[in-house]
Structure formats: C-alpha cells, structure tokens
Amino acid sequence: MNDKPVFAPSCPLPATVEGRVELAHGGGGRAMARLIESLILPAFDNPALRRRHDGAAIDTGGPCAFSTDSYVVRPLFFPGGDIGSLAVNGTVNDLAMCGARPLWLSAGFILEEGLPLADLARVVASMAQAAASTGVAIVTGDLKVVERGKADGMYINTSGVGRLMPGADLHPRAVQPGDAIILSGDIGRHGIAVMAARESLGFESLPESDCAPMADAALALLEAGIRVRCLRDPTRGGVASALVEIAEASGRSLAIDERAVPVLPEISAACELLGFDPLHVANEGRFLAFVAAADAERAVEVLRAHEVSKDAVRIGSVGPGRDGRVTMRTAIGGNRIVDMLSGEQLPRIC
C-alpha cells in the first residue's frame, strides 16, 4: 500500500526519500535542520517560512477566527486521503465553519522513531497540496520525535487563522425557530473508509473518504447574502453529535427526516453490517448549515454549484420547542430521539 512518494512535478524534493526517522531528527541539532530543510521547507515554501524565524509575522487586517486541532489516525494513509490532507482540511474547515476565510496554518509534527522518511515526505507533500488547493499558507511549525512504540507513526497538530467574512457572526445560539437545516452531501464516508482500512474488513468496493476543504462552498453562502445562523462540520460523532451539540447549545428543538439524509448504498450496507448508525459515523468533507427558512432553497442552489457540496439537501428544520432535543421522523413514519454516540463505536456480533 505504501507506494513510492508521489510529488507534483514542480516539487523540488528528490524523487525518492530513503531511511527512517531517528531520535536525532527531533534533537534540535544538525539532523533536525537537515530534515526540515530537505523535506519540509521546500514543500511548504512561502515568504513567511523562508525567514526561518521562531514564529511567523502576519497582517490580519481585521477580525479573525483562530482554531486548532490535533490529528491521530490509523492507518496514516487511507482511501481518499491521509493524515496530512486531513490535518490541513480539518483546520481549514473549522475556520470556514466560523465564517472565516482560512489564510495561515501552523503545523506541529510528533514523529515516531522508525517512521519511514518516505512516509513523512508523502504526508508533507499531501499537506502542501491541500494547503495550495484552498489558498492557505503553512507559515510556522514544529517537529518532535518520540521513541518507537510511543506514537502511531505520526501525529500532527495544525492551528489556523482566518479572516472573518464581513458581518459573519455564526454560532449555535443564533439559530431561530423555523430555520432550515441543510446538509452539504451524503454522510458516513470518512469513518467507514478509515475503519475498513484499519480493520481490514475486506469490503469489495467502498467509496473513499470525503476528506476535502469546504471553505469555498461554505463561504459562498455568506457571499450570496444567505442569512446563515450557524455552520458545523460533522466530524467525529457524525451528524448526530453535531446536531445534538447545536440543539443543546441553542436550547432549540431540531427535527430531521431520516429519508432526506443522503447515505450511499455501500455506506449504508457497511453500517448495517457493523451495527453502526450512519448518523454517528465521521465525515471530513461535509457540513451542516442552519439558514433562514426563506433562504433555504437559494442556499441549496448556491451549495450545489460547488463540487464538494453538489448533493446538498435540506434535511429538517428548527422547531418551536425549547427542549434542546433532536428528533427524527424515521423511514417508516415513526419518531425517535437522535442522541450522541456513547463511548467508542464497536462492531457488533451478528
């Protein structure tokens, strides 16, 4: 599965990288300098980084959003992405959910002794590509090495700063009765893709992870003048957890329709087999938008113009109640509560 590293033709890195991460690579000496200079700086190249200072000086020019997230995923490479694309897109998406245009990222690496340098190079290239595709610069960073067995190959932390869109004031408490709940596409791909790769489940054909940057699509709503109340990316814990968090924070009752929530047949089948509820499975390229009811149709139209949200659909509404619950009309017309996942998701017996 670990192919030779694939680089963009313009990338100045050597075509093959040999060797493994050693403790000395994190020691602050020559080995570390060489690793950073040969493997990381060329990939992330930008003026701020070229100054080689302890931190980056940036001119925000106005109100900003600031977010951070740490990424641990096993395996490091999975269908549709890797820990690098995940680390960039994840923080980019968090900033976009605040209504901010992502501009600058930091990258902190914790590497495990013994990690093939080729894997690191591949992840770094993937980060560079993800950053370029969404117009953010990785302007500062850090690298540490821990002993073998103390980490799953590597962990990455990214923090990001983005400039807030004019007038953007998105948060759960802005949600109002009657608002439409819009979902940007089908759910469950990332969680199932990673689990299938990790546990060698042997599914024959599964869709790839949906890992993708969503800033352009999400911010297009604000640019189009849609009255957006709140945006949320349903990552760990899935759509259910995202909805419950917003219901609890806003005190509003939310109602969704099971038949409106798009799930690909293969994902749905995998969930049935494993005993998972697709609403609890992680996504890395989907978001929920709470918008004024009158703007709902236009919001769906705006989202469908973007590849990442071309299957956007309204899945429910904010109700008049103030009980902070999420309810769902089931496929056969019953009603049930939607709750957060309890504990770890574990495949069932039969």
Add this chain to the structure above:
Amino acid sequence: MKFRDEFRDPDAARRYAEAIGRAARRPWTLMEVCGGQTHAIVRFGIDQLLPENVSLVHGPGCPVCVTPVEYIDKAIEIAGRQDVVFCSFGDMLRVPGSEGSLLAARAGGADLRIVQSPLDALRIAKEEPGREVVFFAVGFETTAPANALAIHRAKTEGIGNFSALVSHVLVPPAMRAILSAPGNRIQAFLAAGHVCAIMGSEVYEPLARQFRVPIVVTGFEPLDILQGILMCVSQLEAGEARVENQYTRVVRSAGNLSAQDLIREVFQVVPRKWRGIGEIAESGFGLREAYLGFDAERRFGPVGRGAERPGPCISGLVLQGAKKPFECPAFGKACTPEHPLGVTMVSGEGACAAYYRYRNEAAGKSAAE
C-alpha cells in the same frame, strides 16, 4: 440496496399497522426474541404504529447481554497474559465483568484485537506462531457455524497456538424457560430470523404445540417485523398455535444442513448459565471431546465464579421480558451507556441501550413537525 428500502416503505408500513389494528380484537402480548429486532422496533418506532391492545415485550436474544459474568472475568484474565493475543467481536469489549471490562484491560496493556470473524483470529494465530491466540466464541446459533469452522480448521491444520473461550447459547431452550416461568404473559413469539436460517423453523414445532403459542419466524426490517406481528395476531385471534415463516426469503424449514453438520462435528449441547436469568438445561454449546485441545479453559484454567454487584439494576427481568427498561429506577439516571449498571445498557442490541438511545424519557412523540 433498493432491496432494503422496499422493506422500509412508509406507506406499506402504515397499511400493515392498519391491518394489525383490524385483526386485533382482544389485547395480545408478543415477544420478539432477538435483540436485533428490538433495536429495529425502537429505532424505527414500529411499536408507535401498533394499536394499543398489541404490546411487544423484548426478549433475551442479545448475545452480549447473556454471556455470564464469569466468562467476561476469564476473558479479561486471559487477555491480560503477556503471551496472549485475545480476539473478540467488538461489542463484547464494553461488557462489565466482576471488575473492569475487556476495554479496560486493553487500556491496561492487553493485546486485544477486534475481529469480524473467528477466521481472522485463526489467521493471526498462523501469522504469530510464537503467541497464544484466543478467540472469545460467544453468541447464538448464528455465530456457531463460523466459530465451529475456525476450531475445526485449527485442528485439521494443526494450529496449536489457537484456542477458543466458548460460551455459546441456544434460543429455543430460553423460549421454553420463559414460557415455563410462573406468571408468564407471552402469548406469541417473533422468532429470530437469522437463528432460524441456520437451525431451521422445524425446531420450534414442539414449543408451539406444547405451550399453544404461535411462533412466527421473522426478519429484521420494519416491514418484516410488522408482517410477523400481523401473522401472530391473526393466529391468536383464530385460536391457532403454529410455526409460520415470515422470513421465507432467507429461512428454509430444515435450515442450513451443512452448517448444522459443522456445528455437530465440533460442539455438543450442554447446560449453560445465562447472565441475568440463571442456568438453563441444554441451552448452549460446548466443545466435543475431540476438540477439547482447543478449549481455552483447558489451556488457561476453568472459569471461576463470577459475582454480580448488588444494585438496583433489573436487567435480568428486562431480558426475560418481565419488565420494560423504563420501569427500572436506575434507567437514564444512575445507569446510562457511559456508566452502565447492567448488560442490557451496554450492548447496542440490549433493550435498555435501545430505549436510551432512541427514546430517552418518553420524548419519542414530541418531534417538532
């Protein structure tokens, strides 16, 4: 998956519910045996569509729930050994033993691996010949053929570092125990479709005759369950007590004969203790003499005596259909999926967990339209 959506059609569901309403002239109490059916009933709100005089009681068919506490304790003990790779289905990990769980053992350093099939455990045994690989062979008749196959292969291929901790249980003896209990109120059964796919529907004939109860072999999709209920109610109103098969697209009356042969080759019927219920005669599988070399209890010592902590939990009564989860004073308060007091709150197929996840209090009907 068009196939599946057909069994979740809301108009057809409503028509079935209306037909049940027309058929049921008297009050009837039905038990769905399998936890998968309980889960579907609560998840889709099937019980909300039924007339008031037809009530569903949830049965003991949750393999995670009924595995005795001493087997969990033994599993934790074996998993804690340095030389052991312990393999288990995922949903056994959270089940509490006398102290701790397999999940806690993993956090404490045990090499514990979630597998989808016992054959995965066998593969690990081949790949890591220097270590003892132990598979937690639990479940009903549904998991027995694959578990028997893994043990049979271990013997024929001479994979000496593989063994199984066996706590297999059987559905019909549990149904007999429920029907024989004083104060039984179950008047008909939805039998578990997947179990019958292996063992057939014929094995239920003696129960239907002796206890005069309709038994309808039923699938797991909403329309399967509604049709199964309609078939039960129709029999009850007509004064009949037959074994019927709703799940004809999967279940044959004789079952899967080659799977049964494999089970008989490796396992024999033994008495088993059911967590929350107690010992039931001839209610489980144990390894036959010829396969005892692959018995983890032989290799690592017999299971001890487990001790349930005393407390307000009524999971035993819930498993027997005598109480609903809401009737427990601890439900949703002291007992939640994060801090389960009993097994029925642990497993996704346990009735308490299903009610907690999909109903919370009685909020099921308050959906904002």
